[in-house]
Every structure is written in C-alpha cells, then in structure tokens.
Amino acid sequence: QKEVEQNSGPLSVPEGAIASLNCTYSDRGSQSFFWYRQYSGKSPELIMFIYSNGDKEDGRFTAQLNKASQYVSLLIRDSQPSDSATYLCAVLYSSASKIIFGSGTRLSIRP
C-alpha cells in the first residue's frame, strides 16, 4: 500500500463547477496534511494546510480532513482555467521528520 494515494487523473471539470480532489494515507498517527499546486515545469506551492478534523476554508478552496477514515480532500469552488495544474497531497508523518507526497492528480478546467 502506498503511503499517500491519489487518483492520477486527469480530472476534467467545466469552468465554474466544483472540483473535488481526494487523498488517502496509511500512517494513522499522521497529524498534518497539505495540498500543493504544481504547474507544469514549476515547483510546488502550498495552497492549504489542515490538522484538525473537519473543514477549513480559504477563499475558493476548502480542505476536508477525516482522520478516522484516513482521508483528506480538496474542493475548489468556481473553478477557473488557471486552476488547471497537478495537485499534490502531502502528509507529515507521525515520526515528524518528513513530509510524504502523493503522486498528484492532474486537474483540467475546460472553458
């Protein structure tokens, strides 16, 4: 089992709709969870961070965490073409010495 799993996509969503990205992780003791956005040929940039169960909203982005199910998701409301990118889920392991990344989900917003 992979440590952090994501569907590779591509996920195609019409402009203005909600994009839903999902991630599961294997380390039950993990405490903190991150969503990074990476445009092609560029470095990752952090867009959301969450460590408590429930929802965390920041503008058009909402991160959702369910530690019992070992599941974290990212919702993007009112999707824009500029949201087209690869989204990487990352988990701070309970050993707290490293962050483990998933393989990423490619999101494509179609006009």
Add this chain to the structure above:
Amino acid sequence: NAGVMQNPRHLVRRRGQEARLRCSPMKGHSHVYWYRQLPEEGLKFMVYLQKENIIDESGMPKERFSAEFPKEGPSILRIQQVVRGDSAAYFCASSPLPPTSGVRMTYEQYFGPGTRLTVT
C-alpha cells in the same frame, strides 16, 4: 528577501560522471529538504538536513548519493557515477522550523525552482 535558490537550473551529465546540485535556503531557514520528481510522478522525499547534520536520509539511495549542509554555504546533493535512471527534477525546500512544529501550527516548506538533471 530572496526565496530558495537552486543551481544549476539545468544540468546535463554523461553516464558515469558526477552531478552536484546546490541549494541555498531562504534567509533565516536552517532546515533543508531534498526531493526527487520523475516525469508524471509526485515528489519523493530523499533527505532532511539541518546545519551540519543529516536528520533523516531514509529516502536516499544507499549508494552513489550523498548530501550535506555545511555551517557556511549551500546544501549540496551529490550523485556519483550517474545513470540514466537518475534523470529527474530535484527540488530543494527550506523551512524556518522543524517538521515537529507542524503538529499543531502552520508549517510550510518553501520550494526552490528545481534542478533538472539529464543523464545522456
């Protein structure tokens, strides 16, 4: 305040040569991480260093790869006797705090632009 700097941005090496990748963290950051990204794949953790110390190198291949972060100067990721499979983007990230701080507070790693290594 300059961001994380990596050089070179592109590096071409023939099989068997050595590759040296450099990373200068953001000012005031003493925690450095190296990741490797193969095409169409996510980031693979390689090593976590603090000044003059390797904290976690569990993601680094046992042979040919080494990393250091000296008291003065940039962090260096060294790959000896490169092979074609080493071709990838290598990203460095830095943070002002250790990862343990991320258990209960915002924790962020700032990424450099990456070095794209091509082995011919």
